[in-house]
Structure formats: C-alpha cells, structure tokens
Amino acid sequence: MTAALTTNPPSKDDVELARASGQRLAPYARKGLALTFRVRDAENEEAIELPAGAVKLLMAVLEDMASGRAVTIVPQNAELTTQQAADVLNVSRPFLIGLLDERKLPFRMVGTHRRVRFEDVLNYKEAIDTERRKVLGQLAAEAQELGMGY
Incomplete structure (x- = not known):
C-alpha cells in the first residue's frame, strides 16, 4: 500500500x-x-x-x-492512479491515458485499473522539461539571429 x-x-x-x-x-x-x-x-x-x-x-x-x-x-516506490499521475504532470487524465496507450509512459494493470510508478512519472516529466528547454533555447537563438532580441 x-x-x-x-x-x-x-x-x-x-x-x-x-x-x-x-x-x-x-x-x-x-x-x-x-x-x-x-x-x-x-x-x-x-x-x-x-x-x-x-x-x-x-x-x-x-x-x-x-x-x-x-x-x-510520496514514497519513492509509490504507484499512482492515472488521475494522480495526470495531476503530477499537470495534464488531463484523457491526455495521460493517451500517453499510456502510446507506450510513452510505462504502467501496469491492477485488475481493470492502470497504475503508474511515481518514479516513471518524474522521469517522463524531466524528459519533457529538458526537451522544452532545448526548444526554447533554439527559438531564442533564432530570434537573436533575426534581430528580434532586446
């Protein structure tokens, strides 16, 4: 538990x-x-x-x-419900279900319910945050090249 x-x-x-x-x-x-x-x-x-x-x-x-x-x-080895995982990622539950169905985030079934490891949710969050920072950096560099910086 x-x-x-x-x-x-x-x-x-x-x-x-x-x-x-x-x-x-x-x-x-x-x-x-x-x-x-x-x-x-x-x-x-x-x-x-x-x-x-x-x-x-x-x-x-x-x-x-x-x-x-x-x-x-949350304990390190905790498993979250899909709603809890969605809340951690600040996304809707249907969006999270899509991630699970696309196998972008691992999960296991407990009866008819999906459970997601908290550690996997944090790893996914870190990966998307890293990607966002990378894209923002690229956009900032392009803006500077175009003379759009301040």
Missing part, C-alpha cells in the same frame, strides 16, 4: 510560520545531523529525535510552504 500526504496551498499565516520556522531550523539542518525537537501541547511535552534525512525533508517542506506552494510527499 502506498501513502501520500497532500495539503492545500498554505494559508497566509502558515506561510509566515513556515518562513520563520525554516529560518530558525536552517542553521541546524545545514549540519546534516539528526536533531531532537521538543514537542509541547497544552497537556504534554516530550523530546522527539528525527533522522538527518527527515530534517532535510522538513526543511524542503518548510521552504515550499514559505513560498506559498502546496506540498505532496
């Missing part, structure tokens, strides 16, 4: 809190060590130790939240 934690974009108060927390945590996180946090609510207080990798992940979450972005955490 795979798990994903998805949040909505943070509120203005959460953005400010994430920014302040990230600034306070950053000097410790840069050391790359496990950290112990003191957690307190109205009734209890206790120390919780986080491994260095979790501290690094927490910093990434705080940085994204401080920038006003929603955060999703």
Whole structure:
C-alpha cells in the first residue's frame, strides 16, 4: 500500500510560520545531523529525535510552504492512479491515458485499473522539461539571429 500526504496551498499565516520556522531550523539542518525537537501541547511535552534525512525533508517542506506552494510527499516506490499521475504532470487524465496507450509512459494493470510508478512519472516529466528547454533555447537563438532580441 502506498501513502501520500497532500495539503492545500498554505494559508497566509502558515506561510509566515513556515518562513520563520525554516529560518530558525536552517542553521541546524545545514549540519546534516539528526536533531531532537521538543514537542509541547497544552497537556504534554516530550523530546522527539528525527533522522538527518527527515530534517532535510522538513526543511524542503518548510521552504515550499514559505513560498506559498502546496506540498505532496510520496514514497519513492509509490504507484499512482492515472488521475494522480495526470495531476503530477499537470495534464488531463484523457491526455495521460493517451500517453499510456502510446507506450510513452510505462504502467501496469491492477485488475481493470492502470497504475503508474511515481518514479516513471518524474522521469517522463524531466524528459519533457529538458526537451522544452532545448526548444526554447533554439527559438531564442533564432530570434537573436533575426534581430528580434532586446
């Protein structure tokens, strides 16, 4: 079973809190060590130790939240539904199904449902982003040759 934690974009108060927390945590996180946090609510207080990798992940979450972005955490070996994969790629589900049917993105069947590995979705996204950058570079070079630059 795979798990994903998805949040909505943070509120203005959460953005400010994430920014302040990230600034306070950053000097410790840069050391790359496990950290112990003191957690307190109205009734209890206790120390919780986080491994260095979790501290690094927490910093990434705080940085994204401080920038006003929603955060999703997905295990590396996760399999996504077609809708989840489409959301990651920011395309429609029918468009994603077309990619799967054209074998541009690998998938497996679970009963009558397609499942796409998160890692494959990220690899595909990186490949199309690289191609887009290449084409934009070519267009910019052509524009300069034609004297269309600023």
